[in-house]
Amino acid sequence: MGMKGISLVLILLGSNLVSGGSFDRNCVPCHRHEKVSLRKTFMNALLVYSGEKNMKAGLRYFLKHPSRDTSVMGDEFFRTHSIKRPSELSDAELDEALDEYWERYKVIGNLE
Amino acid sequence: MLRSERSSLRRFLLLYWLLTLSLLVLAFTVYYRSQERIMLLEQKARMVDYASEQIKRLARLHRYFPELRTYPRDSRFRSAIYDLEYRQIFSTMQSNDVDFRKDIYRRDGVIHYVKILDKYYLGAKYLFIETPDNLHWYRQMMWKLGIAGVMAILLLALVGLYLARLFTRPMRRSIELLDRFIKDTTHELNTPLSTILTNVEGIDASSLDDRQRRKLERIEVAARTVSSLYDDLKFVTLEGKRPAREEEFDFAPLLRERLEYFEGMMRAKGIRLESSIRSAPIHADRRLLARVVDNLLSNAIKYNRRGGTIRVRLLPGKLRIEDTGRGISKVALSEIFERYSRFDESEGGFGLGLDIVRRIVDRYGFDLKIDSEEGKGTWVVLRWGNEVKGK
Numbered sequence A: 001m002g003m004k005g006i007s008l009v010l011i012l013l014g015s016n017l018v019s020g021g022s023f024d025r026n027c028v029p030c031h032r033h034e035k036v037s038l039r040k041t042f043m044n045a046l047l048v049y050s051g052e053k054n055m056k057a058g059l060r061y062f063l064k065h066p067s068r069d070t071s072v073m074g075d076e077f078f079r080t081h082s083i084k085r086p087s088e089l090s091d092a093e094l095d096e097a098l099d100e101y102w103e104r105y106k107v108i109g110n111l112e
Numbered sequence B: 001m002l003r004s005e006r007s008s009l010r011r012f013l014l015l016y017w018l019l020t021l022s023l024l025v026l027a028f029t030v031y032y033r034s035q036e037r038i039m040l041l042e043q044k045a046r047m048v049d050y051a052s053e054q055i056k057r058l059a060r061l062h063r064y065f066p067e068l069r070t071y072p073r074d075s076r077f078r079s080a081i082y083d084l085e086y087r088q089i090f091s092t093m094q095s096n097d098v099d100f101r102k103d104i105y106r107r108d109g110v111i112h113y114v115k116i117l118d119k120y121y122l123g124a125k126y127l128f129i130e131t132p133d134n135l136h137w138y139r140q141m142m143w144k145l146g147i148a149g150v151m152a153i154l155l156l157a158l159v160g161l162y163l164a165r166l167f168t169r170p171m172r173r174s175i176e177l178l179d180r181f182i183k184d185t186t187h188e189l190n191t192p193l194s195t196i197l198t199n200v201e202g203i204d205a206s207s208l209d210d211r212q213r214r215k216l217e218r219i220e221v222a223a224r225t226v227s228s229l230y231d232d233l234k235f236v237t238l239e240g241k242r243p244a245r246e247e248e249f250d251f252a253p254l255l256r257e258r259l260e261y262f263e264g265m266m267r268a269k270g271i272r273l274e275s276s277i278r279s280a281p282i283h284a285d286r287r288l289l290a291r292v293v294d295n296l297l298s299n300a301i302k303y304n305r306r307g308g309t310i311r312v313r314l315l316p317g318k319l320r321i322e323d324t325g326r327g328i329s330k331v332a333l334s335e336i337f338e339r340y341s342r343f344d345e346s347e348g349g350f351g352l353g354l355d356i357v358r359r360i361v362d363r364y365g366f367d368l369k370i371d372s373e374e375g376k377g378t379w380v381v382l383r384w385g386n387e388v389k390g391k
Helices: A002-018 A022-026 A030-035 A038-049 A054-063 A076-078 A091-105 B004-063 B135-202 B210-237 B251-262 B261-267 B286-302 B330-334 B354-366
Strands: B078-082 B086-093 B104-107 B110-116 B126-132 B246-249 B272-277 B281-287 B308-313 B318-323 B367-373 B377-383
Touching: A002 B281, A022 A030, A022 B246, A030 A038, A038 A054, A038 A091, A038 B004, A054 A091, A091 B078, A091 B251, B004 B078, B004 B104, B004 B110, B004 B126, B004 B135, B210 B261, B210 B286, B210 B354, B246 B251, B251 B261, B251 B272, B251 B308, B261 B272, B261 B286, B272 B286, B286 B308, B286 B318, B286 B377, B354 B367
Parallel strands: B272 B308
Antiparallel strands: B078 B086, B078 B126, B104 B110, B110 B126, B246 B281, B308 B318, B318 B377, B367 B377
16 A cells, blocks of 8 residues: 555656646546547536536536436436546545636636 | 694695605506516517527537637627626626516616526526617606606695695684674774873873872773774784885884883883983884884883883894893793784783784894793894894
């Protein structure tokens, strides 16, 4: 456990130096791998959660406790996909990731 | 009209006006609101259509965002979207003073219709549709209300007048009755009174012994009192209607004459007179001015104590009469000018005196001040000419 812990920290530190924030490290790779568009999940989430605070709170809960019933993706989606695993990220990192997620994909300020 | 009558009438009318006006305002507001409601409902039918069109466009934009990012616009209306936290996502509206709790409302010359979305396309929970306000309706409404208002106010004024007359009829009756009574009595009083006075004056006082002379004096005082009362009554009933003969003259001789006239009365009550009289020009009707002086003097005598003093001072523009009577209370002082009211019921008279004084003083724009201290006496100051303007 000790060795694993140290190597994880090293990996985290290393990746932190290479790529940007929590979002790019923790969310993007898996989503790319799973071929689940983060734009798509964002727009679906927006359709349900509407406001910024509401959406962040809702997603924070979902990412920790994923369930088909509370997912924004709809039944159609789960015919071809399975539900994701609960996130093990710390609260701080999750919040940072969600903040970046919102900033990158938000609609407010991007309409003309 | 009596002053008490006037003030209760004023109070009544004020109450009447306040009540009816607030009712009127209420009625108008209710009518206006209901008409506005109807107009808005008509507008709403159209705006609901606009909203569903707009929602379809938002759904499309949601699907293609961010490749498409142009907010959908329409020449017939303007719109805005807000999220669940009341944050504006985008707006093309003129007025962004929005109300989330209402369904449809008018504001700043526009009408807003609020639609809550089932699906929050682009994160929008609230869709506002804005169209220009129906000003034609508004103007027509204001015209209608204006005309109705003027008519209602006229009607209310008429009803108010009628009610006021109804309200004061009993008072007017009794005053009229009293007036008529006085008029009749006055006429009958004149002849015997002159007879008494002429005869009393005709008696040679030096031929009488002391006791007889005192009796004669008392008769004379009594007759003079009645005579002065008679003059007052005549003024109230007849003289008031006689055209005044105004002229510029010296007040001093008139005042001396009046003092002389009251000499007997003062002597009978053991009152001492201290007078300082200087020549004082005044512009008025002699007889009216005599009524003023007579009334002020007779009050000073009537309400003075036995063996008291009366101080009379005449200067240009100012007459001051001071007595050492028991004085008048503050309350009585405020009601003192009412006709038929006497501030001291223990004394006789019709209570006409000060009302007459007030009427004459007002007529010439003179200034009359009465001040009194209970137990000490009363001061009356009459001012005219520059003395009044200079104040």
